[in-house]
Amino acid sequence: MIMKNEAIETESAFLGCIIAGATHELNNVLAVIQESAGLVEDLLLFSPQTALSSGEAISNSLDSINSQIQRGVGLLTQLNRLAHCSDGGKQEIDLGTALEGMTVLCQRFAKMKNVEILPLEAAPDLKLTTRPLVLQMAIFSAIRACLDVVDTDGRIRMELTKTDNWVDICFLIEDNSPDSRMSFGSDTSPHWKALLFSAGQLQGTVKPALSNSGIMLQLPICLDSTF
Amino acid sequence: MKDKKILLVDDETEFVSTLAERLKLRGFNVETATDGEAAIQMTEESRPVLIILDLKMPGLGGLEVLKQVKGGDSSIKVILLTGHGSTKEGIEGMNLGASDYLMKPINIEELIAKMQDAIDNG
Numbered sequence: 174m175i176m177k178n179e180a181i182e183t184e185s186a187f188l189g190c191i192i193a194g195a196t197h198e199l200n201n202v203l204a205v206i207q208e209s210a211g212l213v214e215d216l217l218l219f220s221p222q223t224a225l226s227s228g229e230a231i232s233n234s235l236d237s238i239n240s241q242i243q244r245g246v247g248l249l250t251q252l253n254r255l256a257h258c259s260d261g262g263k264q265e266i267d268l269g270t271a272l273e274g275m276t277v278l279c280q281r282f283a284k285m286k287n288v289e290i291l292p293l294e295a296a297p298d299l300k301l302t303t304r305p306l307v308l309q310m311a312i313f314s315a316i317r318a319c320l321d322v323v324d325t326d327g328r329i330r331m332e333l334t335k336t337d338n339w340v341d342i343c344f345l346i347e348d349n350s351p352d353s354r355m356s357f358g359s360d361t362s363p364h365w366k367a368l369l370f371s372a373g374q375l376q377g378t379v380k381p382a383l384s385n386s387g388i389m390l391q392l393p394i395c396l397d398s399t400f
Numbered sequence: 401m402k403d404k405k406i407l408l409v410d411d412e413t414e415f416v417s418t419l420a421e422r423l424k425l426r427g428f429n430v431e432t433a434t435d436g437e438a439a440i441q442m443t444e445e446s447r448p449v450l451i452i453l454d455l456k457m458p459g460l461g462g463l464e465v466l467k468q469v470k471g472g473d474s475s476i477k478v479i480l481l482t483g484h485g486s487t488k489e490g491i492e493g494m495n496l497g498a499s500d501y502l503m504k505p506i507n508i509e510e511l512i513a514k515m516q517d518a519i520d521n522g
Contacts, residue, residue: 197456197483200483200504200505201412201415201483201504203504203505204412204415204483204504204505204506205412205414205415205418206505207505207506208414208415208418208419208422208505209414209418211418211422211508212418212421212422212425215422215425215426216425219425219426230421234418237414237418241414284411284458285456285458286458287458287459325458325459
């Protein structure tokens with residue numbers, strides 16, 4: 174019972190964190206759309222006779238509205254996917270989609286440190302049967318643990334190595350302070366602890382490991398694997 | 401109020417440039433900054449009477465900027481902007497000397513009313 178409660182609390186904290194970050198970003202998206210639409214309105218209201226000569230400003234505002242809508246749709250798509258992951262049991266999950274989703278949902282946290290998260294150069298076509306929410310939590314915790322130690326203006330790059338039965342997802346930190354990785358595995362790192370907890374929930378089949386370059390997650394990839 | 405210098409600070413570049421443009425169309429004298437460090441530097445250089453300041457920014461956050469601005473010149477008025485649904489940080493900012501706070505997305509007429517009130521009444 175204690176383990177079950179701990180799992181619920183950890184999963185709730187994970188979802189709360191994701192929702193807080195994504196809704197903050199969505200709020201910014203709406204704020205930009207509101208100001209861009211407002212600027213078009215202002216140009217027509219304040220100087221209707223010269224509005225046509227303000228064509229570039231109007232065009233820029235419309236471009237901005239369109240790009241913010243795309244940004245908002247991207248966030249909502251990933252939030253919706255995550256919501257469908259939380260249905261409970263094991264499901265088939267596409268690893269590339271899961272990594273792409275967490276990259277988008279972690280952008281807010283990365284932005285607060287001026288850190289860039291680089292997605293995989295080519296999304297893998299790998300399907301796993303697992304508990305998707307817990308796997309996403311493991312990926313999220315790995316990225317957040319990297320964000321805890323990466324320098325401002327640094328980068329986190331994902332790399333994937335495949336063998337016959339396993340895939341290694343590496344979250345590589347690129348900055349100027351390799352010594353800072355020493356704090357990775359400390360008890361004070363809540364994201365590292367959350368990563369270990371998620372790995373435990375997946376019955377140890379997701380194996381997290383630390384290195385001087387970052388964090389590695391090792392997962393079985395055989396199609397009939399049901400971890 | 402329109403001849404007085406106003407500094408608008410937000411890390412969301414498109415938001416800050418568009419809102420500044422809208423205020424300029426209404427005759428305001430507006431400068432912009434997209435991070436806390438730049439905001440501090442511009443405050444020292446151009447001495448705005450009012451700063452419209454986002455709370456959540458990378459690096460130096462809004463509350464820290466507020467403390468430094470008020471520590472340097474307590475007469476500078478500050479209105480905080482926040483994207484959070486909670487009013488907690490806005491109230492914390494007011495306890496640190498901010499005149500008021502607004503939730504994003506904002507209503508420009510409400511912002512202007514708050515700007516006027518901050519300059520007139522502090």
